[in-house]
Amino acid sequence: MSVNARDRKLEDWYHEVSAGTIKLPRFQRHEAWDRNRIASLMQTVISNLPLGITLVLNVGDEEQFISRYLATAPETNAQVREHLLDGQQRLTAMWRVLNNNYERETYYVYLDEFDDYDGDEERDDKTIYCRNRWRTKGGEQRPLWCDQPAGCFKRGLFPASLLRPGDIQSEIDQWIENVTSPLEPKEPSKEELKAFYDTQKRISDRIKDFRSIVANYNLPYLALPATTDKAVALDVFINMNTNSKPLSQYDIIVAEVESVMESSLHDLEEELAQQHPEIQDFADLSNLILTTSALLQGHLPNQKGAWAMDKRKMVDNWPRLTRSIALMAAFLKAEGIFDSTRLPTNAVLAPIAALYDAIPDSGDKRGKDELLLKRYLWHSFFSDRYENAAATHAFSDFQMLRRVIKGEVRENGSPYSVDDVPVFEHSLATADEVVQAEWPKRATIRGRAVLAVMCRLGANDFATGQQLNANNIKSRHYHHVYPDALLQEAEIESYLAVNCALISDKTNLSIGRKDPVDYLKGHYQWASEAVVSDRLQSHLIPVPELANGGYENLSDEEKNAKLADDFRAFTNCRAALVVAALSKLIEGRAVSASELFSEVEATTADA
Numbered sequence: 001m002s003v004n005a006r007d008r009k010l011e012d013w014y015h016e017v018s019a020g021t022i023k024l025p026r027f028q029r030h031e032a033w034d035r036n037r038i039a040s041l042m043q044t045v046i047s048n049l050p051l052g053i054t055l056v057l058n059v060g061d062e063e064q065f066i067s068r069y070l071a072t073a074p075e076t077n078a079q080v081r082e083h084l085l086d087g088q089q090r091l092t093a094m095w096r097v098l099n100n101n102y103e104r105e106t107y108y109v110y111l112d113e114f115d116d117y118d119g120d121e122e123r124d125d126k127t128i129y130c131r132n133r134w135r136t137k138g139g140e141q142r143p144l145w146c147d148q149p150a151g152c153f154k155r156g157l158f159p160a161s162l163l164r165p166g167d168i169q170s171e172i173d174q175w176i177e178n179v180t181s182p183l184e185p186k187e188p189s190k191e192e193l194k195a196f197y198d199t200q201k202r203i204s205d206r207i208k209d210f211r212s213i214v215a216n217y218n219l220p221y222l223a224l225p226a227t228t229d230k231a232v233a234l235d236v237f238i239n240m241n242t243n244s245k246p247l248s249q250y251d252i253i254v255a256e257v258e259s260v261m262e263s264s265l266h267d268l269e270e271e272l273a274q275q276h277p278e279i280q281d282f283a284d285l286s287n288l289i290l291t292t293s294a295l296l297q298g299h300l301p302n303q304k305g306a307w308a309m310d311k312r313k314m315v316d317n318w319p320r321l322t323r324s325i326a327l328m329a330a331f332l333k334a335e336g337i338f339d340s341t342r343l344p345t346n347a348v349l350a351p352i353a354a355l356y357d358a359i360p361d362s363g364d365k366r367g368k369d370e371l372l373l374k375r376y377l378w379h380s381f382f383s384d385r386y387e388n389a390a391a392t393h394a395f396s397d398f399q400m401l402r403r404v405i406k407g408e409v410r411e412n413g414s415p416y417s418v419d420d421v422p423v424f425e426h427s428l429a430t431a432d433e434v435v436q437a438e439w440p441k442r443a444t445i446r447g448r449a450v451l452a453v454m455c456r457l458g459a460n461d462f463a464t465g466q467q468l469n470a471n472n473i474k475s476r477h478y479h480h481v482y483p484d485a486l487l488q489e490a491e492i493e494s495y496l497a498v499n500c501a502l503i504s505d506k507t508n509l510s511i512g513r514k515d516p517v518d519y520l521k522g523h524y525q526w527a528s529e530a531v532v533s534d535r536l537q538s539h540l541i542p543v544p545e546l547a548n549g550g551y552e553n554l555s556d557e558e559k560n561a562k563l564a565d566d567f568r569a570f571t572n573c574r575a576a577l578v579v580a581a582l583s584k585l586i587e588g589r590a591v592s593a594s595e596l597f598s599e600v601e602a603t604t605a606d607a
Contacts, residue, residue, distance in 0.1 A: 003222050005053055010045065010094065011165035011215040017095050018166075020076030022056070023067035024084050025237070026264050027255040031071050031092045035105050035130045038093045042128040042160065045094070045217050046109065046210055053220050054087030055240060057233050060226035064233065066264050072101050085233070086240045087221070098164035098214070105130050106146050108157035109210055114203070115156030129157060153179035153203075162207055163214045176203050230259045250286040257311045268318055276326040278470065281339040283349055291350035292325055293317065295398055296357060301350040302391040320357050328353035331370065335377060335585075336456030338470045342440070342502075344381040344448040347390035351398040352377070358405045369405050371588035376401060376423060378585045381449035383426035397423045428582060434575035439495035441478050450497035453540065453581050457593050460538040461504045465531075467538075468502065476502040481541055482567055486551075490560040492567055498574045499567075501539045537593040540577040545570040576600050 016022040033041075044051050057064070059080045067083060069075050070092050084091060097107045112125040123129060135141050145151030152159065162172055180200050185192045224233055234255050254265045273285055282288070293314045294305030314321075331352060337343055352373055359369040376397065380386055385393055403416040410416065418424055429437075429446060438444045440451040459468040459476075466472060479501045480487075480494055487494035536543055545566070551559045580596045 003224065005220045005222055007218050007220050009215060010217040010219055013091060013219055014095065014098065014165045016082070017070055017073045017091065020069060020074055020078040021081040022084055023063075023069055023080050023082075024088055025065040025255075025258065026068050026266065027065070027251070027258045028084075028088055029251065031089060033089050033093055035102075035132075037089075038097060039107065039128045039130045041090060041093050042097050042107065046126065046128065046163075046213055048213055048217060051090065051219060052087075053222055054090065055085040055222045055224070055236070056082040056087075057085055057224045057228060058082055058226040064230050065258050070095060072096055072099065082223070085224075085237045087219075090219075097160050100159055100161040104133050106133055107131075107160040108152065109160060109163070111156050111158065111206060113156070114153060117155045120155060123156075128160070149175050149178035150182055158207060158210075163211050165211075165215045172204070172207055176200055176207075179203070234259045248286075250290065253290060253306055253311070257315060260312045263315045265315070268315070272322050272325070275322070276329065278333065279325055279329045281470070282329060282332060282337075282343060283340055283346055288325060288349060288353070289321065292353045293321060295350050295354035295395070296321065296324075300391050300395045301354075301398075305391075305395075324353045324356040327356040327359075331356075331373060332377075333470055335374065336468075337452055338455070338468075338473045342448060342451060342455060342473070344445045344452055345386045345390065347386040347394045348377060348380050351394050351401070354398060355401055355405060358402055372401065372404065372418065374588040375418070375586045376421070378582060379423050379426070379428065381445065381452060382429045382582055383423065385423045385426045386445065393422065397421055428586070429579070431572065431575040431579045434578050435496070435498055435571050437497035439478070440497050440500055442495075447497040450578055451500060451502065453578050453585070454538075455502065456585065457540060457581065457591060458538040459502050460535045462501075462535055463504065465535055466504075472504070473502075475504055477504065479503050481539075481546065482570065486563065487567065490563045492564060496571065498571045498578070501541065537597060540574055540581065540593065540596065542570065542573040542577065542597070545573045573600065573604075576603070 013022075041051070059082060063080055063083070065083060067080060070084075070088070073095060096102055100106055108129045108131065110123050110125070110127050110129045112123070115123075131143070131146055133141055133143075133146060141147065145155075159175075162168070162175060180196070180203070183199060184196055188196065224236065237255065238252055257263060257265045269285060269289065272289075273280060279285060279288070290306040291301035294309045295301050296317060297309040297313055299305030299308045328349060332338075332343075340346065343349075355369075355373065360366050380397075385397075400416065400421045404418060404421065408416055429449075433446070434450060437446040437450045440447045455468055455473075460466065461468075461476075468476065481499050481501050482494065484494045487499075533543060536546070551563060554562060577596050577600050580599050581591050584591050584596075
């Protein structure tokens with residue numbers, strides 16, 4: 001294939017866009033340039049400086065790619081002649097500036113010789129000027145002068161729309177008439193009348209000069225012939241775009257899907273997001289689609305797996321994929337995991353979603369399989385399985401879990417069991433390890449896992465008693481149960497997961513060094529010990545270990561020693577409660593805060 005650069009005037013590009021005979025492949029990004037880049041582009045054009053080369057794919061009888069019109073271009077349904085592979089931002093900016101159809105800005109050419117306004121900053125002659133626009137509550141667009149020819153002319157500004165190619169002479173004449181009518185003398189002398197007409201001619205000449213520059217501006221291009229194989233065209237697109245602005249993995253996968261079949265992955269994704277908006281609470285939807293699809297085809301849930309999978313199968317499996325991902329999101333929320341910020345590790349998302357592909361919609365089998373998923377979920381959170389090489393480990397766990405769910409057997413006839421799943425070979429965190437878990441906001445797996453247990457128990461708000469749910473979780477704040485300031489004075493680490501509660505008020509900003517229970521009772525004006533018990537226990541907060549207090553009248557040495565002992569007792573007890581809850585969660589059993597407290601108290605008494 002021999003491809004040579006060709007010349008094309010801007011007026012020809014403009015007419016192609018206007019006629020709808022040049023379109024964009026659907027997989028291309030949408031317009032992304034800001035007003036500074038747009039103004040700079042148009043400044044290059046009116047200065048008649050080179051801008052670079054665009055790339056098109058000639059279209060034969062049928063389009064090779066699903067296409068869309070450039071932003072704001074007429075949807076003419078005309079036969080498409082070309083697909084624009086590279087140059088979208090430039091051509092879109094030119095089209096929109098020359099039609100001045102941006103909602104929040106209007107573009108002008110500034111000519112110093114006509115500037116008779118003292119209220120603006122100094123500008124360079126023959127430059128592109130962008131004016132920000134806004135609308136009032138009544139819908140009126142401001143500033144008003146931007147749409148008034150006389151107001152623009154007084155500032156030396158000509159709308160860029162007067163430069164667009166085509167026969168718009170009547171529009172230009174009318175604009176000149178509007179800006180000069182206030183200048184026309186009432187009873188003119190010959191000299192005054194001549195000066196008036198000279199002014200009109202000067203304005204007209206300047207506009208003609210710029211229109212000629214724009215119309216004849218050369219924007220060269222390379223053209224791939226219509227016979228170019230789709231895969232080759234796609235490679236050229238990827239290479240050219242990657243060299244200038246790297247595409248995301250999803251961008252390129254989208255392009256590959258477009259290359260193998262007539263389906264728009266963007267459209268499918270948007271439909272999924274509308275049908276199941278809760279999925280996006282847990283992960284970037286495009287990434288989740290790729291990793292789950294890779295697993296369903298037997299590949300690693302990472303970039304390598306996404307490259308390797310069959311894109312046609314990905315789209316063919318779309319109904320199964322969307323069902324599986326939606327069920328995964330519902331499962332996580334039922335387990336008290338409501339968003340990605342509180343998710344201990346995203347390594348579990350694709351495996352759980354892909355496993356639902358093998359799980360029936362209802363019946364005893366559904367219940368049995370979900371018990372296995374619960375065991376997998378909480379084991380993943382409280383073991384070191386996904387601390388490293390998460391994708392590889394997730395792939396191994398998924399393969400074996402799927403065999404167990406599908407009831408597959410080995411060559412010797414024995415069935416696969418949970419004992420064969422690698423994640424279950426990893427020991428669960430002990431109470432001592434739970435105590436050391438870091439503050440959940442630091443995004444460590446163990447720290448978030450500890451918080452996840454509290455969320456699973458309900459985490460009722462201290463002030464309102466409202467249970468944590470998907471609707472209010474974003475309004476919750478990370479709160480130190482033992483005040484940070486109190487512990488810092490004693491040089492005790494306060495940023496531990498077992499010292500965290502997720503509540504709605506920013507109480508940690510005003511706690512200071514008060515005793516925990518004294519502060520909480522005073523702040524929330526609790527009426528009874530029952531209220532204290534119910535709301536704190538929903539966070540697995542042991543009240544007796546929290547209520548020691550009595551630090552005010554002690555010396556610093558005595559206070560620090562007592563506080564260290566009290567905080568140690570509190571964190572140990574809360575860690576024991578977390579471990580007790582974990583033992584039930586991995587078995588899929590119901591978890592009750594009051595039952596957990598009774599069990600831990602009984603164990604402590606026996607000890």
